[in-house]
Amino acid sequence: MYLMILGAPGSGKGTQGKLLAEFLRVPEVSTGELLRTAVKQGTPLGKQAKTYMERGELVPDEVVLGLIEEILDSREAARGVMMDGFPRTVAQAKAVDALLASKQAKVDRVVLLDVAEEELIKRLLARAAKEGRSDDNLESIKTRLKVYHDQTQPLIAYYEKRGVVRRVPGMGSVDDIQKRAREALKA
Ligand code: AP5
Ligand code: MG
Numbered sequence: 001m002y003l004m005i006l007g008a009p010g011s012g013k014g015t016q017g018k019l020l021a022e023f024l025r026v027p028e029v030s031t032g033e034l035l036r037t038a039v040k041q042g043t044p045l046g047k048q049a050k051t052y053m054e055r056g057e058l059v060p061d062e063v064v065l066g067l068i069e070e071i072l073d074s075r076e077a078a079r080g081v082m083m084d085g086f087p088r089t090v091a092q093a094k095a096v097d098a099l100l101a102s103k104q105a106k107v108d109r110v111v112l113l114d115v116a117e118e119e120l121i122k123r124l125l126a127r128a129a130k131e132g133r134s135d136d137n138l139e140s141i142k143t144r145l146k147v148y149h150d151q152t153q154p155l156i157a158y159y160e161k162r163g164v165v166r167r168v169p170g171m172g173s174v175d176d177i178q179k180r181a182r183e184a185l186k187a
Pocket of ligand 2: 013014015030032
């Protein structure tokens with residue numbers, strides 16, 4: 001099963017995606033996590049991505065597409081994957097479609113986490129105080145929210161046409177949200 005977890009920055013993609021992946025026994029892959037590791041290690045990919053990520057802008061499609069291709073071609077992804085943070089643009093969605101089609105697969109479900117904007121900002125600023133992620137500052141958070149609205153939200157319509165989107169209210173406790181997500185995936 002190939003799933004995608006979609007939602008604004010701070011909506012809980014990482015938190016809920018990991019739990020869902022365990023439950024469904026598929027690997028969870030986050031382009032954000034992979035890129036942050038590349039930045040820390042100072043690899044060529046990390047060097048290309050760093051400034052975009054700090055500002056809260058998307059890393060250009062051509063930079064990220066190689067990474068996505070590598071993920072979907074890996075042996076771990078052969079029977080499915082929980083995709084956190086990609087695709088993020090229509091161009092990336094088309095690339096994912098083509099890569100999956102080449103293995104007679106498709107995006108089976110999109111879990112869409114619905115969280116109010118004040119709550120997103122509150123969560124990200126709380127994490128800033130604890131973890132110091134370089135894009136968890138008010139200016140970058142605002143950019144991330146705008147980028148989500150302009151470039152990633154169009155994917156909702158893209159996948160809704162195929163009937164694969166499952167909307168999950170993303171406020172409340174982590175456990176309650178997880179229950180809702182599992183329930184939503186039954187349909
Ligand atoms: P990415 O790492 O994907 O970040 P994001 O979309 O901004 O989202 P976050 O990881 O901040 O939030 P989340 O939705 O995962 O929520 P989480 O579970 O962490 O991307 C980062 C950057 O990388 C991008 O801006 C871009 O530059 C680049 N990038 C990545 N992928 C790319 C792509 N495909 N193409 C181009 N560029 C790409 O939760 C957030 C916080 O809230 C945590 O502290 C958590 O503990 C807390 N929390 C979770 N659930 C709850 C709850 N129910 N109640 C209270 N707090 C909660
Ligand atoms: Mg995340």
